[in-house]
Amino acid sequence: MKSTHLSLIAGAAVLAAVTGFATVTAPGAPAKSAAKPAALLPVERAGLVCPAPSNSDLAETQYTAFTPAGEGGEAKGTAELKPALPIVDDEDETDPKKAKKAEEAAKKAREKAEKPVLALKEPGKPVVAEANGASAPALVGTATGKLAPGWAAQQTTEVTAGGSRGLLGVTCTAPDTDFWFPGASTATSRQDYIHLTNPDDTGAVADIELYGPEGALKSDVGDGITVPARSSVAILLSTLTSEAVDRLTAHVTTRSGRIGAVVMSADDSAGSDWLTASEDPSGTLVMPGIPADATSVQLVAFAPGEDDADVKVQLMGKNATFSPAGNATLHIKSSMTASVDLKDLTRGEPGSLRLSPVRKDRATPIVAALRVVRGKGDQQEIAYIPATGPVGARATVPDNRAKGSTLSLTAPGATAKVKVTASAGSGGEPAVETYTVKAGTTLAVTPKAPEGLKGSYALTVETTSGGPVHASRSLAIASDGIQMFTVQTLPDDRGMVEVPSARQDLSVLDD
Numbered sequence: 001m002k003s004t005h006l007s008l009i010a011g012a013a014v015l016a017a018v019t020g021f022a023t024v025t026a027p028g029a030p031a032k033s034a035a036k037p038a039a040l041l042p043v044e045r046a047g048l049v050c051p052a053p054s055n056s057d058l059a060e061t062q063y064t065a066f067t068p069a070g071e072g073g074e075a076k077g078t079a080e081l082k083p084a085l086p087i088v089d090d091e092d093e094t095d096p097k098k099a100k101k102a103e104e105a106a107k108k109a110r111e112k113a114e115k116p117v118l119a120l121k122e123p124g125k126p127v128v129a130e131a132n133g134a135s136a137p138a139l140v141g142t143a144t145g146k147l148a149p150g151w152a153a154q155q156t157t158e159v160t161a162g163g164s165r166g167l168l169g170v171t172c173t174a175p176d177t178d179f180w181f182p183g184a185s186t187a188t189s190r191q192d193y194i195h196l197t198n199p200d201d202t203g204a205v206a207d208i209e210l211y212g213p214e215g216a217l218k219s220d221v222g223d224g225i226t227v228p229a230r231s232s233v234a235i236l237l238s239t240l241t242s243e244a245v246d247r248l249t250a251h252v253t254t255r256s257g258r259i260g261a262v263v264m265s266a267d268d269s270a271g272s273d274w275l276t277a278s279e280d281p282s283g284t285l286v287m288p289g290i291p292a293d294a295t296s297v298q299l300v301a302f303a304p305g306e307d308d309a310d311v312k313v314q315l316m317g318k319n320a321t322f323s324p325a326g327n328a329t330l331h332i333k334s335s336m337t338a339s340v341d342l343k344d345l346t347r348g349e350p351g352s353l354r355l356s357p358v359r360k361d362r363a364t365p366i367v368a369a370l371r372v373v374r375g376k377g378d379q380q381e382i383a384y385i386p387a388t389g390p391v392g393a394r395a396t397v398p399d400n401r402a403k404g405s406t407l408s409l410t411a412p413g414a415t416a417k418v419k420v421t422a423s424a425g426s427g428g429e430p431a432v433e434t435y436t437v438k439a440g441t442t443l444a445v446t447p448k449a450p451e452g453l454k455g456s457y458a459l460t461v462e463t464t465s466g467g468p469v470h471a472s473r474s475l476a477i478a479s480d481g482i483q484m485f486t487v488q489t490l491p492d493d494r495g496m497v498e499v500p501s502a503r504q505d506l507s508v509l510d511d
Contacts, residue, residue, distance in 0.1 A: 038498040042149040046495075049260030050081065050139040050172040051195035051274075052232060053131065053157045056164040061131045063117060064398035065153040066423065066458040067143065068495075069124035077145015079120035081153060081172075083113045084138040084197060084232045113230065120147055125424055126398055126458050138232035139172070140199040149495030152458070154398040154488065159272070160479050163191065166271035166381055167477050168264070169486030171397065175199050175258040179277040180367040181250040182300040182337065183384055184263050186210070186217075186238040191266040192275075194250060196225065196259045197232040204257025210237065211302060212245040215336050227259055234264075247339040249302040249367070270373055270380040273486050278386040281305070283363025285387035287370050288352040288442065289408030289472030289487055290315075290345075295380075296373035297342040301355065301366050303332045309364035311355045313340075316410050318349040321440035329358055332366060350444035352410035352470065355387075374483055383474075383487045390468035391418065391461050392492030397473045398458040400447060404476040407459060408444045409469055411437040416466030420459060422447050427454035437469055461490055 053061040067079060086109050117129050117139055123146060143151040153172035159165050175198075184192050198204045208222040219241045227233055237250065252261045266272035279285060281304055290297060303309040309332040314321050323329075324345045332338040345351070353370060357363040369386040400422070409418060415438050422431040428450035437443045450457055463469050476485040 038500050040496050041499045043495055043497050044144060044148055046143045046148040046151045047175055047199055048081065048141050048151065048153050048172040049175055049197040049199050050153060050155050051170065051197060051262050051264070052138045052234065053136045053155055054159060054164055054168065055134050056159045056162055057133050058161055059133060059136070059157050059159050061136050061155055061157040062399065063129045063131070063153065063155050064126050064456055065118045065120050066126040066396060066398040067120060067123040067147045068150045068394065068396055068460045070149065075145030077143065077147040079141070079143035079147035079151055080116040081118040081139040081141035082116050084140050085109055085113050085230045087228055087231050087233065118153065123147060126456065128455055138195070138197045140197065140230055150394060150396055150493040152396045152398055152493065156399050156475065156486070158477060158484070163268065164266050164272045166273055167475070167484035167486045168273050169475055169488055170262055170274035170276060171488050173260040173262065173276065175260050177254045177258050179252040179261040180281070180302065181263050181275055182278055182302045182367050183275055183369040183371050184237055184248055184250040184265065185246050186241060186248065187244050187246040189268045192237045193234045193264045194237060194252065195232060195234045195262050195264060196227045196252070198227040198229060198257060198259050200257060201229050202257060203228050204259050205255040206259060207253050207255065208235070208240060209251040210241055211249045211251070211335060211337050212243065213337055217241045217243045217245065217248065247300050247337060249300070249337045265384070267382055270382045271484065273383045275369065275384040276386055278367040278369055279389050281365030281367050283365055284354070284356045285366065285368050286352060286354050286410065286412055286470040287368065287385045287387050288410045288470040288489065289385060289474060290351045290353065290370065290372060291374060291474060291485070292346055292348055292350045292444065293374055294346050294372050295344055295376055297345055298339060298371040299342055299353065299368065300337060300339045300371065301330065301332050301368040302337050303334050303364055303366045305365055306334055307364045308333050309366050310358040311366065312358055314354045314356070315345055315351045316354055316412060316440055316442050317346070317351045319441060350408060350442050352408065352442045354412050372487070374485060379482045381482055381484050383485055385472060385487050386489065388470060388489035389491040391463050391471050391490055394460060394462045394495060395471065395490035395493050396458055396460045397488050397490055399456045399475070400459050400473065401456055401475065402449050402453055405447055406444055406474040407447050408442060408472050408474065409435060409437045410442040411439050411467055411469050413439060414467030415439045416469045417464045418469055419462045419464050420447060422450050423458040423460065424450050425453045425455040425457045428452035439467065
């Protein structure tokens with residue numbers, strides 16, 4: 001009997017190690033204590049992917065990677081971003097000489113892909129790398145140990161002429177399986193490429209669906225797109241359908257594997273920038289950080305479910321929340337993209353847009369994004385602000401400059417306080433400031449740059465009290481009279497994760 005009891009104990013102990021909840025007791029004996037609640041611990045591993053920066057030979061790109069100082073475990077860890085592998089189609093090559101040449105080129109590419117473009121050494125200090133021209137690759141990478149919690153990377157590209165003119169900024173994204181892009185286009189005046197990057201050692205298969213104002217667009221080539229292991233593909237959206245639609249919603253899902261997905265949008269008359277995915281479908285959405293001098297703001301929204309959505313459109317301005325004249329509400333039909341031109345609704349003051357259900361008992365999930373224009377005529381420049389989640393415990397955006405950075409903070413519910421830390425750059429000391437964001441308003445501030453700053457720095461925002469805060473960072477660079485700019489949102493970095501605590505009671509009855 002004693003051996004039976006010991007076997008039972010051993011088996012239950014294994015279960016406890018796996019589930020984190022099992023408690024070992026003798027048969028028929030009551031448990032002496034319940035399992036401990038889940039513990040909040042730093043993540044031990046994080047992954048990021050960055051798209052190929054540009055197809056312009058004039059492109060000048062700066063990569064920046066950063067992990068905030070703080071709780072990160074005992075392991076030292078690594079954080080590296082490496083080039084994605086180029087896609088080589090040589091399966092049908094029958095010429096032995098050409099096949100051998102292709103094999104050698106693939107070998108060199110694999111060797112190059114093992115050399116990091118960015119390698120972070122310690123938390124609290126950003127690292128920077130540069131790449132010029134159209135040959136700069138997509139990047140894939142992993143952070144472990146104390147470098148994993150809050151690991152963030154940014155690529156900022158300046159193109160001064162041509163169809164891709166503009167300041168293009170994008171926060172490198174965590175791989176996932178589902179992405180929504182309201183605000184994409186297949187219009188003849190637009191060149192929108194969707195970049196799919198696979199960080200894993202096995203291939204991924206993705207599907208792309210397009211939805212316009214009348215519903216799904218006909219497409220025979222958006223299904224079953226293969227993204228090879230550790231590679232990236234860019235697909236021109238207008239090649240997926242014969243329909244030219246100015247404002248549509250693109251939906252990317254994976255059948256197998258996981259990817260990072262972002263859209264590079266170029267407008268013939270208004271420049272270019274990256275459109276990142278909207279927050280997951282929700283009844284209430286916030287798009288923070290519309291510049292005070294925006295000359296045009298276009299809202300694009302989509303209801304992916306079976307129900308139509310009726311939402312209130314509200315601008316959270318400098319001092320209060322109000323509805324734009326003539327656009328207090330928006331009706332979004334199921335599976336159809338809705339859009340509205342809000343023009344220059346900020347009227348010289350910074351603001352953030354909130355969409356919420358007209359009826360609280362009918363909170364239909366939606367996705368949304370803003371297309372923002374600054375300047376007029378041939379001096380226009382565009383940026384996108386997708387709906388984003390709150391800052392939560394902490395969020396970070398790298399690559400801020402001594403001039404041109406603006407941090408926007410909005411509190412859609414209760415008044416909140418946040419701590420903002422400007423990291424050291426390649427030189428200097430961190431700077432910390434605290435801000436109060438009043439309920440229903442947007443606060444736009446110029447961050448205090450670190451003393452003795454050299455190069456760029458990272459901004460980390462932490463909510464210290466009050467209600468949720470949504471944030472974005474705008475970076476502006478003047479070029480030939482054009483105020484080029486880009487906007488990046490700051491959702492929670494998810495640097496902490498709940499881990500169930502195993503608790504074992506090894507007492508047994510001895511008979």
